Every structure is written in structure tokens, then in C-alpha cells.
Amino acid sequence: MEFGLKEFIIAIVTTNKDMVGGSSNAPVFYASDEEHLERLALLISKTTTGMVHDLEGGTYIIVKH
Amino acid sequence: MDTHFVAIVIALVMGVIARTYMMKIDYRQYPTYPQAYLSHFTLGVIAAGLGAVAIPAFSEKEYVAITFLAIAAQHFRDVRGMERQSLDNIEPTELVPKGTAYIEDIAKTFEARNYMAIITAVFTSATVYIGEYFDLPILVSSILAIIVGSIIIVMLNRMLKPGSIEEIAEVKSAEISFEGPILTIAGVGVMNIGLKESQKVFMENGVAVEIIPKDPNAVAILSNIGQRQAIQHNAAIQLGIRKDVDEPDFTPIARRNPDNGNIVMAIVTRQPDVNCLIEAVKKTPVLESSKREPLDSEVGKKLSS
Incomplete structure (x- = not known):
């Protein structure tokens, strides 16, 4: 039997501080620019095997499906 | 004797x-x-x-x-x-x-x-x-x-002998495009692909098909999630999928066009050959458990007439 999280936002990566509220359950990573954003999202997704989704406006969420 | x-x-x-x-x-x-x-x-x-x-x-x-x-x-x-x-x-x-x-x-x-x-x-x-x-x-x-x-x-x-997709639907190649981060095949939004790198891989190596059911019975069969899963599996097995466990972006997903019941699916394979993909999808068996024949019912007959 395997246990794990599914359909869950593991992390939020953003360059836009206004996009994420203070009460977020998921860890928030602030990226300095577009390139850093891509890199961070890739690293987190590779570590957690989550999938990166673009919310546009400089925000990515990593979701475990 | x-x-x-x-x-x-x-x-x-x-x-x-x-x-x-x-x-x-x-x-x-x-x-x-x-x-x-x-x-x-x-x-x-x-x-x-x-x-x-x-x-x-x-x-x-x-x-x-x-x-x-x-x-x-x-x-x-x-x-x-x-x-x-x-x-x-x-x-x-x-x-x-x-x-x-x-x-x-x-x-x-x-x-x-x-x-x-x-x-x-x-x-x-x-x-x-x-x-x-x-x-x-x-x-x-x-x-x-x-x-x-x-x-x-x-x-x-x-x-x-099970029937095959070929008998109930027409399969043809479809265009992959991105609408913002949304992977879109033949006008149907399939999934949100965030990483630019993955989007590039899809544009360069991705192949996609559109499965057009021939009648309302076929629409019902193709709407079955198990049937779609079987199509995905068969396509991935036969063409060889370019994916590993830590790359969920490249999981083939067959989505349905809610307007007409067509199914679209994109897949990133080792060799992007759309004809082989069409062949693999066509030869996928129609699952016994997904077979539906709404046209045989009174309601189905009324609706289609």
C-alpha cells in the first residue's frame, strides 16, 4: 500500500509578491526574475516529481497529481 | 479401437x-x-x-x-x-x-x-x-x-475478437499549440504546462491525434475513461514514450471535446511519427467494459431521430 499526497499544491514559485496571500499552506519561493523562476520551478518539480503549472503573471505552482 | x-x-x-x-x-x-x-x-x-x-x-x-x-x-x-x-x-x-x-x-x-x-x-x-x-x-x-x-x-x-477503435471512429492527426501555458490540441485545452522547456519539447517532438467517433454509440464508448486510458497505454507502449517518472509533463492525456465528443491526445515519443501513432490508436481494442449502446434504448433512438 502506498501513501502519499495527490492533487495537492506542493509549492508556489513567484516573482510577484502580491500574487500570494499570507495564509498560504504551501511554501512560497520568491524568484528574482523570469529565468530564476523557471529554474526554481524545475528544481522543485524534479525533487518532488510534481508538475509545474503556469498561473501567468510570473507565478508557477507545483502540483502533485 | x-x-x-x-x-x-x-x-x-x-x-x-x-x-x-x-x-x-x-x-x-x-x-x-x-x-x-x-x-x-x-x-x-x-x-x-x-x-x-x-x-x-x-x-x-x-x-x-x-x-x-x-x-x-x-x-x-x-x-x-x-x-x-x-x-x-x-x-x-x-x-x-x-x-x-x-x-x-x-x-x-x-x-x-x-x-x-x-x-x-x-x-x-x-x-x-x-x-x-x-x-x-x-x-x-x-x-x-x-x-x-x-x-x-x-x-x-x-x-x-474484440472490436478496434478503427471500427467505431476516425483517427486523424491534429495540431499542437499553446494558448498561454495551456497545451491545446485541435482547439481543446488539455493541460497546463508551466515549464518553457517542456513546452518546447512538445512543440518539437510532440505528435497528436484527434479521434472522431462515427455515431452516438462510439461517443459513449470513447467517453469512458478506462477506454481512453487503454488508448494512452497502447500508444505509449507501441511508440515508446519519452518520459520518466519525474517528468509528469509528458504523460499522455486523452481529453474530450465537450461540444462534439471528439477525443484528442498528445504524446511525446522517441520518434515523432504521427502515422505510427494513428496506427497504434486505431488498433487499440474496444474494451468490453466500456461498451455502451445508447442507440439501442428508446431514449437514444428518440434523441438521434
């Missing part, structure tokens, strides 16, 4: 042939291994043996023999359970899972093929006894039995 002996031997051989003939088709359709091959062959021999002795037992007024067939049925239901369990167990090791509906179908097929061996054996041995009843020489009735057995094998084979 003793009629019992002749009937049992011929029926046993025909039953085993019925099972092994299907096993060849097995190899192409389902992943099976030398061990599974041997165990299914052995089960086939047992099934054929049970079928072969049934009629001779009746001719000796041993009516209790029918209970053996009941035990056989129970046993072959276990075969289905065993096959289902083993496929379920290896399911997490598949990059693109088969899905429970496909597994159920495969398991059912394995059970049915054993019954096929029994039925073939019963009809074959029955023919020998019918021949004896009409005072035919044993050689003639043996040849008749072989002919009847072969006809049964061919008929059952034809009956058990």
Missing part, C-alpha cells in the same frame, strides 16, 4: 489447440512471459481434459461428472482473479498505466479462453459419439470430430 479412448484423445488435442491458437494472439496483444505462457498452457490442457472426459462420462451414465465442470468453472474464475491481481500488482511500475478497465478486460479474456478449450473439447468428443450412434467407422467419425472442433475454434475466435 475403444471409442472412449479415441474421443478423449482427439478432444484433448483439439482443446489444447484451441487454447494455444489463442496464445499466439496473446503474445501480440498482452505482455506475457515464458512462465505465464507455461502456466496458461498447462491450465489449457487441464481445461481441455475436463471437456474431453465429460461426454464419455455421460455415455457411461456417470452423471456426477457434471460437478467436475462446475469445479472447473470455479477454478477458471480464479484464473481471472489471479491474472487481475498480477496485472494490478505491476500497474505502479508502468510509466503509462493500463487502467483498471483494461486489466479487467485482459483478465476476462484469460478466463474465457479456458472455457473455449472446454467447449471445443466437448463438441469434439460429442461428434465422435454421434458418429458411433450412426454406425460410422471410427476413422470417419474421428475426422468429422476434427472438422467440428476446427469449426468451433474458428467460430469462437471470431466471436471473442
Whole structure:
């Protein structure tokens, strides 16, 4: 039997501080620019095997499906 | 020569042939291994043996023999359970899972093929006894039995053959594009792909198809998630998928166009050859468990008229 999280936002990566509220359950990573954003999202997704989704406006969420 | 002996031997051989003939088709359709091959062959021999002795037992007024067939049925239901369990167990090791509906179908097929061996054996041995009843020489009735057995094998084979997607729908290539981060195939938004790198891979190496159902029955069949999972699995297995466990972006997903019931699917394969993808999708069997025929109902008839 395997246990794990599914359909869950593991992390939020953003360059836009206004996009994420203070009460977020998921860890928030602030990226300095577009390139850093891509890199961070890739690293987190590779570590957690989550999938990166673009919310546009400089925000990515990593979701475990 | 003793009629019992002749009937049992011929029926046993025909039953085993019925099972092994299907096993060849097995190899192409389902992943099976030398061990599974041997165990299914052995089960086939047992099934054929049970079928072969049934009629001779009746001719000796041993009516209790029918209970053996009941035990056989129970046993072959276990075969289905065993096959289902083993496929379920290896399911997490598949990059693109088969899905429970496909597994159920495969398991059912394995059970049915054993019954096929029994039925073939019963009809074959029955023919020998019918021949004896009409005072035919044993050689003639043996040849008749072989002919009847072969006809049964061919008929059952034809009956058990699953339909394919090709028969219920048209499959054609489709264009992949990105609407913002949304992967879009033939106007249907499929999924949100965030990483620019993954989007690039999709644009360069991705191939996509659109499956257009021919009638409302086909729409219902293709809407089944198990059926779509089977299509994804077959395409991924045959074309070779460019994906690893830490790259969920490249999991093929078959989505439905809610407006017309068309199915779209994109896949990133080793070699982006759309014709091969179309071929693989076309040859995917229509699952027994996803078969629906709304057109056969009163409501369905009213709606389509």
C-alpha cells in the first residue's frame, strides 16, 4: 500500500509578491526574475516529481497529481 | 479401437489447440512471459481434459461428472482473479498505466479462453459419439470430430475478437499549440504546462491525434475513461514514450471535446511519427467494459431521430 499526497499544491514559485496571500499552506519561493523562476520551478518539480503549472503573471505552482 | 479412448484423445488435442491458437494472439496483444505462457498452457490442457472426459462420462451414465465442470468453472474464475491481481500488482511500475478497465478486460479474456478449450473439447468428443450412434467407422467419425472442433475454434475466435477503435471512429492527426501555458490540441485545452522547456519539447517532438467517433454509440464508448486510458497505454507502449517518472509533463492525456465528443491526445515519443501513432490508436481494442449502446434504448433512438 502506498501513501502519499495527490492533487495537492506542493509549492508556489513567484516573482510577484502580491500574487500570494499570507495564509498560504504551501511554501512560497520568491524568484528574482523570469529565468530564476523557471529554474526554481524545475528544481522543485524534479525533487518532488510534481508538475509545474503556469498561473501567468510570473507565478508557477507545483502540483502533485 | 475403444471409442472412449479415441474421443478423449482427439478432444484433448483439439482443446489444447484451441487454447494455444489463442496464445499466439496473446503474445501480440498482452505482455506475457515464458512462465505465464507455461502456466496458461498447462491450465489449457487441464481445461481441455475436463471437456474431453465429460461426454464419455455421460455415455457411461456417470452423471456426477457434471460437478467436475462446475469445479472447473470455479477454478477458471480464479484464473481471472489471479491474472487481475498480477496485472494490478505491476500497474505502479508502468510509466503509462493500463487502467483498471483494461486489466479487467485482459483478465476476462484469460478466463474465457479456458472455457473455449472446454467447449471445443466437448463438441469434439460429442461428434465422435454421434458418429458411433450412426454406425460410422471410427476413422470417419474421428475426422468429422476434427472438422467440428476446427469449426468451433474458428467460430469462437471470431466471436471473442474484440472490436478496434478503427471500427467505431476516425483517427486523424491534429495540431499542437499553446494558448498561454495551456497545451491545446485541435482547439481543446488539455493541460497546463508551466515549464518553457517542456513546452518546447512538445512543440518539437510532440505528435497528436484527434479521434472522431462515427455515431452516438462510439461517443459513449470513447467517453469512458478506462477506454481512453487503454488508448494512452497502447500508444505509449507501441511508440515508446519519452518520459520518466519525474517528468509528469509528458504523460499522455486523452481529453474530450465537450461540444462534439471528439477525443484528442498528445504524446511525446522517441520518434515523432504521427502515422505510427494513428496506427497504434486505431488498433487499440474496444474494451468490453466500456461498451455502451445508447442507440439501442428508446431514449437514444428518440434523441438521434
